[in-house]
Amino acid sequence: MSFEVITEDGDARIGVLTTAHGTIETPFFMPVATKGSTKHLSSIELEGLGTHAIISNAFILSLKPGVELIKKFRGIHSFMNFNKVIFTDSGGFQMYSKSFLVRTDPDGIVFKDPFTGKTFLCTPEYNMDLHHAIGSDVAMVLDDMPLYGSSKERIKESVAKTIAWAKRCKERHDTFNSEQLLFGIIQGGVFRDLREFCAKAIVKLDFDGFAFGGLAIGEPQEDTFSALQASLRFVPRDKPRYFMGVGTPHEIVESIGLGIDCFDSRYPTMTARNGTVFTRRGNINIVNAVFRTDKKPIDEVCACSTCKSYTRAYLHHMVRMHESAAPRILSIHNIHFLHTIISEAKEAIRQQRFEEFKNNFLVMYQEEKVFKEQV
Numbered sequence: 001m002s003f004e005v006i007t008e009d010g011d012a013r014i015g016v017l018t019t020a021h022g023t024i025e026t027p028f029f030m031p032v033a034t035k036g037s038t039k040h041l042s043s044i045e046l047e048g049l050g051t052h053a054i055i056s057n058a059f060i061l062s063l064k065p066g067v068e069l070i071k072k073f074r075g076i077h078s079f080m081n082f083n084k085v086i087f088t089d090s091g092g093f094q095m096y097s098k099s100f101l102v103r104t105d106p107d108g109i110v111f112k113d114p115f116t117g118k119t120f121l122c123t124p125e126y127n128m129d130l131h132h133a134i135g136s137d138v139a140m141v142l143d144d145m146p147l148y149g150s151s152k153e154r155i156k157e158s159v160a161k162t163i164a165w166a167k168r169c170k171e172r173h174d175t176f177n178s179e180q181l182l183f184g185i186i187q188g189g190v191f192r193d194l195r196e197f198c199a200k201a202i203v204k205l206d207f208d209g210f211a212f213g214g215l216a217i218g219e220p221q222e223d224t225f226s227a228l229q230a231s232l233r234f235v236p237r238d239k240p241r242y243f244m245g246v247g248t249p250h251e252i253v254e255s256i257g258l259g260i261d262c263f264d265s266r267y268p269t270m271t272a273r274n275g276t277v278f279t280r281r282g283n284i285n286i287v288n289a290v291f292r293t294d295k296k297p298i299d300e301v302c303a304c305s306t307c308k309s310y311t312r313a314y315l316h317h318m319v320r321m322h323e324s325a326a327p328r329i330l331s332i333h334n335i336h337f338l339h340t341i342i343s344e345a346k347e348a349i350r351q352q353r354f355e356e357f358k359n360n361f362l363v364m365y366q367e368e369k370v371f372k373e374q375v
């Protein structure tokens, strides 16, 4: 058994996921290291911030540096010197971007390698071979993810393809007989009936965990949670649930309340690049003139090295001057902040007061909305 729920409070829960690189307590947040490196932070810095898992991308790694090179280093953990849990996404999402996509057909995705100009067919079987060669702890199936705003007809096709490819991924992955876990992905856009249909079919395939994909990509937040809930109730409680691409503090807290165990997002490092940082009262942009003489840290209760060392005024100055250390210093805070919020959520679950924790947290964010309008 690779996953065990150890404490529950309503639908929120704490569990333990066992992988080839140790156990990890859920819920947890994974910084994104698509190319084998998180933006602005090293793998050593991530570990220092309390990061127990990251997510990379099998397809992107297969282009550069290539799986043959990673195999020479006995896998991705040793190549990037991160000895905790590594997930790998399939790259289906990236293959659909303009720079890669040639066409899709029932057998897979035809893409152009931007480095060589050659075209390749990525089948579900080929994609599983990449995850296996890279040696991640958790592989994600190859799925078909339409863009937000696609027609229901298009999303229906995508669901059919996602289910067919998930089955082929599972069959190939079973032949490896490895410790690598395989998670299925539930698609269906914001359509509750398609989410339900997809969830039932994917759950039948009996993966090690289940992910909710194709959400938090621009739809209104009520649609995000409505679609999530439509599929969540068909996923067995004794399996880990991963909400892909979710990384704002309030979405994470809401989702933990619904029983989500795992998150990833480039949001904390992407927003740090333009000066946006998390606080208990919501996000602030440190570039704003109101912070020019502010002697407070970003967040007064945060224990990260950035908040212990620097004032908002100094950080405002650094970002305004485009200092190259600024995105790193702000990313340290944002990643630390998410790990801290999740730790607090877990403490609340242990003490059976998660609902109170969630409500207090979300009220603070509402206050910040008013504050931001005043600025």
Ligand SMILES: [Zn+2]
Binding pocket: 298, 299, 302, 303, 304, 305, 306, 307, 308, 332, 333, 334, 336, 337
């Ligand atoms: Zn901080």
